[in-house]
Amino acid sequence: DAGVTQSPTHLIKTRGQQVTLRCSPKSGHDTVSWYQQALGQGPQFIFQYYEEEERQRGNFPDRFSGHQFPNYSSELNVNALLLGDSALYLCASSLFTGNTEAFFGQGTRLTVV
């Protein structure tokens, strides 16, 4: 079992650009959640996808959007990048039913210059 995999591991973008991050959940999981972890801070919940729909959303602007595919993998898109979007972006997978353990990927380190 490969666990949760994220790509790419590192990324450098310029202000104003757009970025797409990808996540493959742990085998058997159907729910993907995305978190932003700024340097020196705890992860902050961005949103969650289940059955290809956004189910919950944290306090993030509409520049942050996502998608889930029929194979449960997910993408996080960020438009009009700001310097403040520089962070580690973590993907977590779980089962939608019940309060199950969330498994995290290693993250994508995004640097906006």
Add this chain to the structure above:
Amino acid sequence: GNSVTQMEGPVTLSEEAFLTINCTYTATGYPSLFWYVQYPGEGLQLLLKATKADDKGSNKGFEATYRKETTSFHLEKGSVQVSDSAVYFCALPYGNNRLAFGKGNQVVVIP
């Protein structure tokens, strides 16, 4: 809403010392409580959990007891090793499988 508060600042200690990291929570009802660990350059790993009041979670020599009277879930280890150097996060769930994390505590163990 549900939230957790961790003690401020990094923790530096010598090998074989006793480690305590404080965590207090605010929550509706009695949710599960978690400690996650983040080793350098890696994502988060679940270290231990407790699903109800008075439960004690334990793993790899770490322990934490869910205390509803003090709304706390402090992490302890009796004798730390250099390999325990990492960032530790207290977390609790809210909504459906979304987690609220504390700010984290960097632990540095010196040989």
